Amino acid sequence: xxxxxxxxxxxxxxxxxxxxxxxxxxxxxxxxxxxxxxxxxxxxxxxxxxxxxxxxxxxxxxxxxxxxxxxxxxxxx
Amino acid sequence: xxxxxxxxxxxxxxxxxxxxxxxxxxxxxxxxxxxxxxxxxxxxxxxxxxxxxxxxxxxxxxxxxxxxxxxxxxxxxxxxxxxxxxxxxxxxxxxxxxxxxxxxxxxxxxxxxxxxxxxxxxxxxxxxxxxxxxxxxxxxxxxxxxxxxxxxxxxxxxxxxxxxxxxxxxxxxxxxxxxxxxxxxxxxxxxxxxxxxxxxxxxxxxxxxxxxxxxxxxxxxxxxxxxxxxxxxxxxxxxxxxxxxxxxxxxxxxxxxxxxxxxxxxxxxxxxxxxxxxxxxxxxxxxxxxxxxxxxxxxxxxxxxxxxxxxxxxxxxxxxxxxxxxxxxxxxxxxxxxxxxxxxx
Numbered sequence: 001x002x003x004x005x006x007x008x009x010x011x012x013x014x015x016x017x018x019x020x021x022x023x024x025x026x027x028x029x030x031x032x033x034x035x036x037x038x039x040x041x042x043x044x045x046x047x048x049x050x051x052x053x054x055x056x057x058x059x060x061x062x063x064x065x066x067x068x069x070x071x072x073x074x075x076x077x
Numbered sequence: 078x079x080x081x082x083x084x085x086x087x088x089x090x091x092x093x094x095x096x097x098x099x100x101x102x103x104x105x106x107x108x109x110x111x112x113x114x115x116x117x118x119x120x121x122x123x124x125x126x127x128x129x130x131x132x133x134x135x136x137x138x139x140x141x142x143x144x145x146x147x148x149x150x151x152x153x154x155x156x157x158x159x160x161x162x163x164x165x166x167x168x169x170x171x172x173x174x175x176x177x178x179x180x181x182x183x184x185x186x187x188x189x190x191x192x193x194x195x196x197x198x199x200x201x202x203x204x205x206x207x208x209x210x211x212x213x214x215x216x217x218x219x220x221x222x223x224x225x226x227x228x229x230x231x232x233x234x235x236x237x238x239x240x241x242x243x244x245x246x247x248x249x250x251x252x253x254x255x256x257x258x259x260x261x262x263x264x265x266x267x268x269x270x271x272x273x274x275x276x277x278x279x280x281x282x283x284x285x286x287x288x289x290x291x292x293x294x295x296x297x298x299x300x301x302x303x304x305x306x307x308x309x310x311x312x313x314x315x316x317x318x319x320x321x322x323x324x325x326x327x328x329x330x331x332x333x334x335x336x337x338x339x340x341x342x343x344x345x346x347x348x349x350x351x352x353x354x355x356x357x358x359x360x361x362x363x364x365x366x367x368x369x370x371x372x373x374x375x376x377x378x379x380x381x382x383x384x385x386x387x388x389x390x391x392x393x394x395x396x397x398x399x400x401x402x403x404x405x406x407x408x409x410x411x412x413x414x415x416x417x418x419x420x421x422x
Binding site: 014016030031035036042058060061 | 097099100159179181183185186187188189190191192193218219220221222223224227402404
């Protein structure tokens with residue numbers, strides 16, 4: 001079971017501003033909540049490493065929210 | 078085609094790029110040039126300061142001459158949704174490139190597009206005339222520093238308060254000015270003399286560690302000639318930063334730097350940076366002159382001139398070292414080194 005809180009911790013560890021992470025709504029697009037083109041891949045790579053999953057570029061096109069990441073990781077494990 | 082004509086073309090064609098297209102990263106091909114111009118226009122409107130990025134023919138020419146090595150994320154219909162590049166910038170050595178010019182179409186920011194293009198540029202290091210690279214990673218957060226780490230670059234310097242916060246207004250995370258960590262990586266190199274300025278042996282040893290460079294460390298005892306000397310000054314009005322290279326050493330440079338400083342203060346500049354060639358036996362005397370004028374250590378710039386460079390800098394604003402967000406232990410040690418040097422008489 002992957003939690004949104006765990007994903008948020010990974011985000012903080014990846015260097016994304018804590019205030020952005022704390023305020024994050026898991027159902028809303030990350031792009032509308034302050035993540036940029038560097039934050040996103042750094043987060044995605046950290047998720048790959050933490051959960052031992054592979055996120056292809058095509059997968060990433062669909063992973064727009066924290067909830068999407070949660071479902072993807074649970075499905076891939 | 079000139080800038081104005083290019084901007085009119087970009088405004089008139091109203092090229093739409095659909096969201097959610099698959100993409101593939103590739104090195105620059107001439108057919109990408111119009112797409113890169115569209116990308117810069119989509120992100121910056123008509124406000125990007127460098128004409129080349131709006132003018133496809135110039136983009137092609139700069140790739141031909143080796144000024145620029147771009148990688149892009151390209152969709153099947155040829156749209157360019159992200160760009161990264163190695164380019165010649167401040168360094169006099171034409172084989173040392175800066176890593177940057179990262180740009181992503183807003184609809185593709187939360188994809189892997191930029192990262193894939195960036196990764197491809199890293200494959201150019203060591204070939205196509207790229208002997209080494211350097212980059213400046215912002216320190217108002219640590220994600221860019223993390224990205225620099227993925228390219229096997231290491232920290233070699235710190236530029237506190239380098240950029241105005243307005244440069245990062247979309248990130249909403251910058252207040253005041255933003256400092257940058259300098260990263261570097263050199264692949265093609267040969268043994269070189271490195272003249273160590275007095276008082277900087279320990280710092281240089283730390284900054285050299287991990288770069289895998291073969292250097293003959295020599296004491297730098299030669300004095301400056303009594304001439305006026307000469308510096309080349311490049312001003313960055315937007316950043317309020319002046320960068321100088323010592324083109325001819327001379328004791329008269331004290332007066333030259335004082336004049337420059339007075340002028341920069343009048344123009345509300347934030348700092349002056351000076352690059353000293355450590356491949357020259359007068360490097361130590363030049364650094365001593367700069368220290369007397371209040372300049373302090375910024376960092377080590379491998380192969381900056383062909384020989385290595387030492388960055389010295391003087392701030393007219395608070396460098397705000399305590400506000401920097403630093404990713405690594407090495408980076409934190411560098412910050413402390415720069416802080417110690419600022420305190421040292």
